[in-house]
Amino acid sequence: MAKYDVIIIGSGLGGLECGYILSRKGFHVCVLEQNSQIGGCLQTFRRGKASFDTGFHYVGGLEEGQSLHSLFRYFDLLDLPWQKMDEDGFSEVIIQGKSYLFPSGHERFADKMSEYFPHQRKQIADYTAFLKKVGENMMNSFVPGVKNDFTASTLLERSAYGFLQNGFDDPLLINVLSGASFTMELCAEKLPLYVFAQINNSFIQSAWRLKGGGSLIAEKLAGSIRSMGGEVRTNAKVTRLNEHNSLISSVCVNNEEEVAGKYVISSMHPALTLSLIPDTPNIRKIYRIRMENMANTHGLFTAHLQLKQNTIPYLNRNINIFNGTSPWNDVDERCSGTTAALVSFQTPESGSAYTSNIDILTPMLWQEVSPWANGRGTEYSAFKAQKADECVDLVSKRLPQLKENIERIYTSTPLTYRDYTGTYEGSAYGIRKDYSHLFYTLLSPQTQISNLWLTGQNLNLHGVLGVSMTSFFTCAKLVGMESLIKDLESG
Numbered sequence: 001m002a003k004y005d006v007i008i009i010g011s012g013l014g015g016l017e018c019g020y021i022l023s024r025k026g027f028h029v030c031v032l033e034q035n036s037q038i039g040g041c042l043q044t045f046r047r048g049k050a051s052f053d054t055g056f057h058y059v060g061g062l063e064e065g066q067s068l069h070s071l072f073r074y075f076d077l078l079d080l081p082w083q084k085m086d087e088d089g090f091s092e093v094i095i096q097g098k099s100y101l102f103p104s105g106h107e108r109f110a111d112k113m114s115e116y117f118p119h120q121r122k123q124i125a126d127y128t129a130f131l132k133k134v135g136e137n138m139m140n141s142f143v144p145g146v147k148n149d150f151t152a153s154t155l156l157e158r159s160a161y162g163f164l165q166n167g168f169d170d171p172l173l174i175n176v177l178s179g180a181s182f183t184m185e186l187c188a189e190k191l192p193l194y195v196f197a198q199i200n201n202s203f204i205q206s207a208w209r210l211k212g213g214g215s216l217i218a219e220k221l222a223g224s225i226r227s228m229g230g231e232v233r234t235n236a237k238v239t240r241l242n243e244h245n246s247l248i249s250s251v252c253v254n255n256e257e258e259v260a261g262k263y264v265i266s267s268m269h270p271a272l273t274l275s276l277i278p279d280t281p282n283i284r285k286i287y288r289i290r291m292e293n294m295a296n297t298h299g300l301f302t303a304h305l306q307l308k309q310n311t312i313p314y315l316n317r318n319i320n321i322f323n324g325t326s327p328w329n330d331v332d333e334r335c336s337g338t339t340a341a342l343v344s345f346q347t348p349e350s351g352s353a354y355t356s357n358i359d360i361l362t363p364m365l366w367q368e369v370s371p372w373a374n375g376r377g378t379e380y381s382a383f384k385a386q387k388a389d390e391c392v393d394l395v396s397k398r399l400p401q402l403k404e405n406i407e408r409i410y411t412s413t414p415l416t417y418r419d420y421t422g423t424y425e426g427s428a429y430g431i432r433k434d435y436s437h438l439f440y441t442l443l444s445p446q447t448q449i450s451n452l453w454l455t456g457q458n459l460n461l462h463g464v465l466g467v468s469m470t471s472f473f474t475c476a477k478l479v480g481m482e483s484l485i486k487d488l489e490s491g
Ligand SMILES: Cc1cc2nc3c(=O)[nH]c(=O)nc-3n(C[C@H](O)[C@H](O)[C@H](O)COP(=O)(O)OP(=O)(O)OC[C@H]3O[C@@H](n4cnc5c(N)ncnc54)[C@H](O)[C@@H]3O)c2cc1C
Pocket: 009, 010, 011, 012, 013, 014, 015, 032, 033, 034, 035, 038, 039, 040, 041, 042, 054, 055, 056, 057, 058, 059, 236, 237, 238, 239, 267, 268, 300, 302, 361, 417, 420, 421, 422, 423, 427, 428, 429, 455, 456, 457, 458, 462, 463, 464, 465, 467
């Protein structure tokens, strides 16, 4: 039986980063991935000359001193072909037919917003100064016990919507400031300020696309793990965790092979991880029930548009377009029609002035696709085609030449995510954080089995920034945070 120091379940960003950190610390790791392709939400698929991203489109804060820089320097990911998005407007938010640009840099951002909303100049300056401070104090989240207005624990207990409502008198300004974040599920009654502020701050610092797609991140991390002696295996679905003497002693792969390890890290959804462990007195029923009952964020529908050659000029910014007035919503209101779309342009690999493909993302609830959970057919295809048409119609208001220049449309729904990344009900960002139930919805990497830890977007903060931070929190359980911070500071 193969034996490793650490078995890691899942080769998404969280699994690969944990594999990288622990390999650097001298552990012999084995990352097990159920799919034929590594990367989870970082997977890219190719159709002809076009490469489409699935669950990753852009990151923020890659410049020196910014949120993601030291993390990506540590992971040796800074030399990938990152493309800085338009500093004069990395995002364009369109509400009630009017466009608002988000420039990079806190001061420039504040100046631009104040041009649009001169009567809120002071409030905008306070808001951007607040976001800046949140970013500057991000590393405090790594040090237990530090508590000030800008650390994770205090921000997690505050409502993002309440914060914006207290800060601004003009509801349109609140909607504009939130407009580039609607895919993160802007649920007024639940979203913690931490999630909203960390992510918005990192994008306002600087925004970046990756020429060639998110799979480059996964390939680079996997290559580094292998070069340090670790293994990354595909087509290796973990089907059971075997317990012996109160520890997980091995995992079963594809129901046939046993792989042993001293420690196990799972990046699967916590409820799904526990479902692979047969009944044992070491896992209390209440813990299992708690994980199973956690609410998850909604899913996303993506219309991947392959375009006719040299028809749509490449735009180095995202477009966020709204049909209604507010991107803030009650969770269940999302069902009604296509009211919002994020448009992401694929960076041309050839240096052409035109893009070969565009992704349009819009929220989608599990209930919308659950009728086809156990079998798809023509009705499902018709449903997807209808949704894609709605997305194209909405975006055509901003890009009138789009419709006639579409060569082909591919789609993905929450069902696709359930099947390709194993996310619970196709949720885009995993367990929903709720500022009023903080200790219920914020999870520690530690499980009730002492050599089994969790990692990935379900625990703390979703997205590339959040998952990278969480990888450190998880590995700190094995090697201590102090030594990891030293490594992080020295690069
Ligand atoms: C549509 C979409 C767009 C997004 N856009 C952005 C963006 O632009 N910027 C950003 O920062 N973030 C974005 N995100 C979020 C970001 O991609 C995720 O937060 C992050 O990649 C999640 O990483 P993870 O490792 O936690 O999970 P995942 O990527 O889901 O990885 C989990 C892995 O575990 C594997 N697995 C599951 N079960 C098993 C098993 N039994 N055995 C073996 N392997 C198993 C899965 O196949 C998968 O590879 C987006 C997400 C979505 C869905």
